[in-house]
Amino acid sequence: MSKVALFGAAGAIGQSIAKALAAQGRPYRVVGRSEASLRKSFGADPLAEVVTWNPDSPESVEAAAAGIDTLIYLVGVNYWQFELHPQLMRKTLEGAIAAGVRNVILIGTVYPYGRARTTPVREDHPREPHTFKGRMRKEQEDILLQAHAAGRINATVLRLPDFYGPGVEASLLHRPAVAAVQGGSADMVGPIDRPHEFVFVPDVGPVVARLVDTPAAFGHVWHLAGAGVTTQRELVDEMQRQAGRRIPLRVAGKTTLRVLGLFNRMMREMVEMNYLMTEPLVMDDSALQRLIGPVRKTSYVEGVRQTLAAIPAR
Structure with a gap:
């Protein structure tokens, strides 16, 4: 069974994904800056390996990614520091490639689309962000998808709407x-x-866990919509x-x-x-459901x- 690492694991989405991986009996690695925070969230799970990293250190990034097949990228930044998104993606990607990681799944947002031209929005909607945050998220995606196009790594993006759930x-x-x-x-x-639409956080993890084992997912962008408008x-x-x-x-x-x-x-x-x-920006996730089958939505x-x-x- 392939080894998975969650970079930026300590948040609610990371915990949802970790729970889904554990339900498969799959060993996984959680990577973050704070060992105490990681151990608080994942220390009771024998399948979880806790690793700290410094994303500004190439050696630290490569070490955190060593021995991993699939890297799930959840690294967050302060809302007033979105310029860090492309910088951190570039550093993580270089370290992951150096470590021999084969696949990267980016958990993304609707920000790169800008204003919706259609309702609902499908994955082929133009990415024309009119905000700084949208441009930074688009640049983050471009770095990853260009690496895929160049054959350096397999990459995919899963876009989520706003979310909610227990403890979120x-x-x-x-x-x-x-x-x-x-x-x-x-x-x-x-x-x-x-x-508006909201995705229930516990519903996200099982979808990501299925994408890990779906080779056809890579090289594309996918939507996971909420439970309705x-x-x-x-x-x-x-x-x-x-x-x-x-x-x-x-x-x-x-x-x-x-x-x-x-x-x-x-x-x-x-x-x-x-x-x-x-x-309103409401997503169409029919393509995802054709790829992996029906998605449970609470x-x-x-x-x-x-x-x-x-x-x-x-």
Whole structure:
């Protein structure tokens, strides 16, 4: 059985993928900067090998990738440091190739597309990002896909929409979920009545685990869509229904984000991406399902139930 490494493993998506690999009985390596963080998340799994790395050191990157067949790339950066995405991809890719890695799977986003020209969006949609973050993500992808085209490594990209799930704090839905369980109000980024989709994080891992063993996946971009089109408000309504509690909302649109951005760097960086809240971008993942077969998608009702159940009562 081929050996897999998750680079940037400590986040929610990495943990979902690790769980799916473990369910296959497949040994895997988790790679990150913090050994303590990795051991907290994966230390109880005998199939997990914990390795730390310094992405600025070619020797460290190559050592972290040694003996690996497939590298799953989940490396994140601060939202205000997107210029690092192509830099880190280039360094990781060079180290992986030097170590003899055969395959790379990049977990990507919709940012490189820019504004949607069609609904839904398929994988052949033009990549014409009009934002800095989109351009950096596109450059990251280009570095990887050009290496594939040159025959240096096999590469594929799996694009995800916004996500949510148990313990997923970096989600548009996290604060209303906490408020549903613990009380109080919730800050949200709006508008919250426009069509949107969310992927339930535990559904991602099994898809990635199947791609690892699908040679035809490489050399292409794939979409994993959510469980259907919804809105943030509909999901908040479902949280209120399940919790039996009203959730007062404070919704920040683009103008409010600009004002808050005068004092908060994170809010400032969210302004340019607010078009994804006002101009729906919904993905078509029929190509992925033709490739690997039917994909299990947790309903929003069940996803909300599991998300709320994971939040401790105050």
